Amino acid sequence: MVHGYKGVKFQNWARTYGCCPEMYYQPTSVEEVREVLALARQQNKRVKVVGGGHSPSDIACTDGFMIHMGKMNRVLQVDTEKKQVTVEAGILLSDLHPQLGKHGLALSNLGAVSDVTAGGVIGSGTHNTGIKHGILPTLVVALTLLTADGTILECSESSNAEVFQAARVHLGCLGVILTITLQCVPQFHLQEISFPSTLDEVLDNLDSHLKKSEYFRFLWFPHSENVSVIYQDHTNKPPSSSANWFWDYAIGFYLLEFLLWISSFLPGLVGWINRFFFWLLFTRKRESSNLSHEIFTYECRFKQHVQDWAIPREKTKEALLELKAVLETHPKMVAHFPVEVRFTRGDDILLSPCFQRDSCYMNIIMYRPYGKDIPRLDYWLAYETIMKKVGGRPHWAKAHNCTRKDFEKMYPAFSKFCAIREKLDPTGMFLNAYLEKVFY
Numbered sequence: 001m002v003h004g005y006k007g008v009k010f011q012n013w014a015r016t017y018g019c020c021p022e023m024y025y026q027p028t029s030v031e032e033v034r035e036v037l038a039l040a041r042q043q044n045k046r047v048k049v050v051g052g053g054h055s056p057s058d059i060a061c062t063d064g065f066m067i068h069m070g071k072m073n074r075v076l077q078v079d080t081e082k083k084q085v086t087v088e089a090g091i092l093l094s095d096l097h098p099q100l101g102k103h104g105l106a107l108s109n110l111g112a113v114s115d116v117t118a119g120g121v122i123g124s125g126t127h128n129t130g131i132k133h134g135i136l137p138t139l140v141v142a143l144t145l146l147t148a149d150g151t152i153l154e155c156s157e158s159s160n161a162e163v164f165q166a167a168r169v170h171l172g173c174l175g176v177i178l179t180i181t182l183q184c185v186p187q188f189h190l191q192e193i194s195f196p197s198t199l200d201e202v203l204d205n206l207d208s209h210l211k212k213s214e215y216f217r218f219l220w221f222p223h224s225e226n227v228s229v230i231y232q233d234h235t236n237k238p239p240s241s242s243a244n245w246f247w248d249y250a251i252g253f254y255l256l257e258f259l260l261w262i263s264s265f266l267p268g269l270v271g272w273i274n275r276f277f278f279w280l281l282f283t284r285k286r287e288s289s290n291l292s293h294e295i296f297t298y299e300c301r302f303k304q305h306v307q308d309w310a311i312p313r314e315k316t317k318e319a320l321l322e323l324k325a326v327l328e329t330h331p332k333m334v335a336h337f338p339v340e341v342r343f344t345r346g347d348d349i350l351l352s353p354c355f356q357r358d359s360c361y362m363n364i365i366m367y368r369p370y371g372k373d374i375p376r377l378d379y380w381l382a383y384e385t386i387m388k389k390v391g392g393r394p395h396w397a398k399a400h401n402c403t404r405k406d407f408e409k410m411y412p413a414f415s416k417f418c419a420i421r422e423k424l425d426p427t428g429m430f431l432n433a434y435l436e437k438v439f440y
Helices: 030-043 093-102 117-122 161-167 199-204 208-212 245-263 269-281 292-296 312-329 379-388 406-412 414-424 435-437
Strands: 021-023 047-050 065-068 075-079 084-088 141-145 152-156 177-185 189-198 217-220 224-233 286-291 305-311 339-344 359-367
Touching: 030 047, 030 065, 030 141, 030 177, 047 177, 075 093, 084 093, 093 117, 117 177, 141 161, 152 161, 161 414, 177 339, 189 199, 189 292, 199 208, 224 269, 245 269, 286 406, 292 359, 305 312, 305 379, 312 339, 312 359, 312 379, 359 379, 406 414, 406 435
Parallel strands: 021 065, 047 065
Antiparallel strands: 075 084, 084 177, 141 152, 141 177, 189 224, 189 286, 217 224, 217 339, 305 359, 339 359
């Protein structure tokens, strides 16, 4: 018999959203998950599955039953010939990396954070950068899904293909993902090189940057022309690091947090802070190399509000220059650094922000120094307006103000996804307040 807990408070990593589910479950087996769904059906309760809790939105919140998959975290099978691994959906990627390493395997791409579950990564469409690489759900070759009525569906290109096309970015609304099979590659090392540039240079030579480096991204420092270009590429060099506690922590963390806190009283300081930190930390060329997952992931420093939209790749220049112009014409509007710009290959997953088009992700950020909120709504709105104008689609796990009307315009396959969802979950067991805005 599965045991549930009352009075558990759930909070996301950024502490921007929280909830108090009526019951909180940590099942250890498929049978126990089934029991929770049976109870939910009897008592007419809603169910929300939560992974690492890293989403900076309320996508994981519920006042019904919450299922935390952390105890269903085993590696079930490694097929070294096909280079594929099958895992339970609750495994953290940070725990998966060393297990894959034992078999000489790795994932070809990763998001910035590895304290996320395999099921959560595909739930929200986690991405990184690399125009030859899709979002992380494109690495999924098969999955099993437990639906609201207790049926288990095996999904892949060859069985339940339509559900598979939907479930690789599932938003937690199709059922409970139990297992996932991921396509891996042989273990590899990456070299990261970062160097300073200007916004005009990068935007004018975007195609050549994209060709030059497999995992190219850049950071723009708002209220300035400054850009830090980051190349990550396969290497045989031994591990080496340019990291330094004093610069990365004493300066890049503690001093930055203090100055951003001061800027909450003197907003005019933000432009100066952005330029000062670029000068301090980003004007020299830096190089490091290590195992791929060590280079892909980095610390997100302190709590933050984030928006991250995918726009058609060819709109990158137009959108960034417009955002820069808005900040210049509204001097009271402040924007923290960096605006992180990444690139991703198009795919055929129904609710993938990169559905049928190569995309540029433009991630904006407002930090919360010592937990304090800094006014951001003008900046947020200006950014969203530009993103919508150029045909953008918001990252599912991050803040946005879109509703069903917007998604119907953004996603050619939106109605197809809705039909699959309604068939798998006719009573809306897996909905919550966030998803109601998406579907109703």
